[in-house]
Amino acid sequence: MSGNVTQVRFAKPAPGLPTAETWAFSHDPLPEPQEGEVSIRLHYLSIDPAMKGWITNKRSYIESVPPGEVMRGFGVGEVIASRTDYFKVGDFCTGFTGIQTHATLNGRTLRKVDPQLAPLSRYMGGLGMTGFTGYFGLLDIGKPQAGETVVVSSAAGAVGHVVCQIARLKGCRVVGIAGGPDKCAYLREELELDAVIDYRAGSLGEALSEAAPDGIDVYFDGVGGETLDAVLARINRHARIVLCGAVSQYGQLENMVGPGNYMQLIAQSGLMQGFTMRDYLKQMPAAFVELLAWEKQGKLKFREHIIEGIEQFPQAVDMLYRGENHGKLMLKLV
């Protein structure tokens, strides 16, 4: 095995959202695997809102990517060479592979996946970290009860559309917030949510009051900012706010605006809780099985937004932060 790898590197920091100059492409020979390593050819790469955080030099759950290094990212691919007992050539696996066409990595950082259970793209989306994020955030922190009102922001996004559907499965009234008529039509017609709010179309507060006349019990927050404040003003007693992201604030990550209405958490005995996937490593296989079963039973429909070619990475990131993706955004390389 030998060949070249095309890599996207983090070129240099920018104060706001990433631009074309944030990235640099490089072409290098793929290193041969050493003892304990495997080489993989990547089929799909995940485009994630967390990427801005990964290239920002601010205290977080994970170290930031040093300028010059290959950009961090999840990928799924096929083993093309192995010096481990566990992985054989032809196996498929996923993990933090970096944004590149091929990777040589320590086998222990990768997890085997089965392309016969689900298409490979699914492991980047609804049956991978993205789906698990929605699953654990909603069920373990949000704890939705039948009859409660669940509000989901970025509802047509990668995590949001999974959260909406699980909340429906649990018998909740589900209110989805998204930007623009296409996404709202998808939420209304395909996911059949109880209410849909286009945040670009008028007063979010009034729309929320109308869509959640009995108040809000659970809020799954991917956007922060004004949306979080508008929800806080309408929470019910013992409400749970699941903090998943704050994409409205990622252009000013160094100087974020906090939720001015957070004192409603006192008035309503509410909680606001964050999480990352490392809280749930042991429960992931069970989540995978349940999500897969729901999909096979037709109870969950995953939406994937697939763009072809690693050279599209900068444009894909732009698209993500402009909210132009429909469902889980990923790059297809093979």
Added chain:
Amino acid sequence: MSGNVTQVRFAKPAPGLPTAETWAFSHDPLPEPQEGEVSIRLHYLSIDPAMKGWITNKRSYIESVPPGEVMRGFGVGEVIASRTDYFKVGDFCTGFTGIQTHATLNGRTLRKVDPQLAPLSRYMGGLGMTGFTGYFGLLDIGKPQAGETVVVSSAAGAVGHVVCQIARLKGCRVVGIAGGPDKCAYLREELELDAVIDYRAGSLGEALSEAAPDGIDVYFDGVGGETLDAVLARINRHARIVLCGAVSQYGQLENMVGPGNYMQLIAQSGLMQGFTMRDYLKQMPAAFVELLAWEKQGKLKFREHIIEGIEQFPQAVDMLYRGENHGKLMLKLV
């Protein structure tokens, strides 16, 4: 029984903190109790940070006091007339009595107290709502474990000094934040905290990094604002932030500043949770017994700041919001 009652009424709303014009004194005959009612002569009245919230027309856990009405407040007093089977003349009781020298109230809104178990003032302080607030907030939400670092703001205040001592009892490293050398000396010498920070004396962030070198596991927040942000920047994984108040913000309750560092709750899988006493009504007797036992065993020392005379109410409120009280602030009427 007949006589006059002196009352403090909420005269008119003000945008910031209460001023002398916020209050009006009135003198009226005390109504005779009707069936189910008792008349009480008040001995102590509690001065609480929540008072600003009670006179602000903003959604909260309780309705705001209408202008012209007797100001809301906790009191403890002696029954001087009763038309209930439960209360007899000479009994002592506590509840939302209003800021007045006497009150005629529905007996069901009052709770009997025993002046032989503890001095009456204690039922306004460490063995009343104030003590329970510290007890339940710290133990039920903060869940401090031995060896963890607990940071307490307003540490020399009514709730804070109770929280500090319970955290010590649980084997935690306790860091108290207070304003000025007197309060800090009290925390250092009388409560023997592990570290004490005078927030007026320099950079709070640097002082916190020094006082909590292993990071912060539990934060009991009575102040909000910059202190909350400085703590968020230093929380450990699975940290718990107990929201009890935001006294730094009460001058601008209509336009509060939220914690810009709240995304650390995601990075560290932390939670921020509010509460009010109605979450714990059933557990109050057990809390009373435990707090009383700790006091009798010398493990808890309650500090009370007592001012004589109902005419001192406006000054006492000013004192509270200027942070000039040492321990639980109350008015003594008898």
